[in-house]
Amino acid sequence: MIKAKYVAMVLGVAAVVGVTYWSKQRLVEPSAYQQELDDIVNMREFSRWGPGSETQESWTVPVVIPESAPIEQWDRVHTQPQLMFIYSSDATAYTMNLDGTEVRQLFDRYDLGDKLAKDGTLTRSPNGRYLSFKYFGPASDDCAVYDLKDKKLLATYDNCYGRQFSLDSEYLYFTGNLGVPSRLILATGETIELTPEVLELDGEKYSSFNTSSIGVNEAQDRLTWTINRMNLNGLGAKVLGRDQLIYRLSDMTLLGKEEFWTPLCAQGYRRSPDYRYFVCIEDRRNYIYDFDKPTELVEQAPEAFVLKLGQWYVDWKGKYVRRLRLDGETAKFESMIYHYSVDEEGNDFTTLRGLRAYIPLSLAKQLDDLDLAAVMPRIPTEEEYQATYQRLLAARNKKRGQ
Structure with missing residues (x-):
């Protein structure tokens, strides 16, 4: 009991000293980092909403879009991963650094003629030259590819399920409305259907x-065509199962049926921007696999797109970037979510949505040695948080005359 009273006395004295210290400090304009931390502490400690999650916090990254944004050079050398997004009513496409700086224009409405690009659908080729995206068509979401080097629409077509650029940036693989696995030759804009519309194999x-999905695994030189087996008898059609038809990608030779992908990925996957991993989503859970070993689970990830495994992720809807606290790191929270907001000339901030990460292949090869935490607002330590709390508490008490 004596020890407990002693500890309580020490803590009480420390609290009084802290309040007295902060009440006597000269008013100094806080840094942008400190202002954001002030907002977090005010929300968690002094608002009716309370702390929310004890293990996670969010941070706002300010974004400035210049009135005349510079044009992105297709072969620009990047030192950070890029975040692409559609902004404004005229559907202008932009890219920026991970830390929200250096916003540059990819294309604007007038580059696309009468087409409006759809938010959250931008995908960029590994060499940076081509952009694939969906646009609002007459009756559906149609698809297009834009050439950033020649500043022109390369191709338009109906739908583009399972889009994936080849690592050499020569092709775009996809399935269209008819469900036929196809290859767009980027040098010419020509589309080639890779499989027949009807196929008989092993009595089926x-x-x-009835295409369920296609998959392209360049590490294994395979293209998979997953098709639903249908029971067409009686009233309506029923899915009996899914078969994965396996082709050798380099020459499109049919090799037979095989469980090449895990059943979780039978209806498709999303390739991560670092090109090494892919995610299959089921029951709102993100299952991460490696293209080198496509059936071995790497991790159940907190978000769908991996920037750096175990460290940095992007939400599949493109609402935020998440950073995880590393082992041994002296940070208060286990994870930090970064939202990106644009200040529209003094009006309320507009939070960006539909963010899509892009990492040039040359940068992806250096990613393991790249410290992304060095360019982003750090997760505050417990000491920083408590010091901010004491200062704000002292200011509130002083205002109340205490």
Whole structure:
């Protein structure tokens, strides 16, 4: 009991000293980092909403879009991962550094003629030259590819499920409305259908209209065409199962049926911007796999897109970037979520949505040695948090005359 009273006395004295110290300090304009931390502490400690999550916090990254944003050079050398997004009513596409700086224009409405690009659909080729995206068509979300080097629309077509650029940036693989796995030759804009619309194999008849997904694994030189086996008897069609038809990607030779992807990925996957991993989403959980070993689970990840495994992720809806606290790091929170907001000439901030990460292949090869935490606001330590709390508490008490 004596020890407990002694500890309580020490803590009480420390609190009084802290309040007295902060009440006597000269008023100094806080840094942008400190202002954001002030907002976090005010929200957690002094608002009716309370602390919310004890293990996670969010941080606002300010973004400035110049009135005349510079044009992105397709072969620009990047030192940070890029975040691409569609902004404004005229559907202008931009890219910026991970830390929200150096906003540059990819294309604007007038580069696309009468087409409006759809938010959250931008995908960029590994060499940086081509952009694939969906746009609002007459009756559906149609698809297009834009050439950043020649500043022109390369191709437009109906739908583009399972889009994936080849690592050499020569092709775009996808399936269209008819469900036929296809390859767009980026040098010419020509589309080639890679499989027949109807195929018989091992006594089964397959139709492209029943396509579930396609997958491209360049590490294994494989293209997979996953097709639903249908029972067409009686009233309506019923899915009996899914078969993965395996092709050798380099020459499109049919190799047979095989469980090449895990069943979790039978209906498709999302390739991560570092090109090494892919995610399959089921029941709102993100299962991460490696292209080198496509059936071995790497991790159940907190978000769908991996920037750096175990460290940095992007939400699959493109609402934020998440950073995880590393082992041994003296940070208060286990994870920090970064939202990106644009200040529209003094009006309320507009939080960006539909963010899509892009990492040039040359930068992806250096990613393991790149410290992304060095360019982003750090996760505050417990000491920083408590010092801010004491200062704000002292200011509140002084205002109340205490």
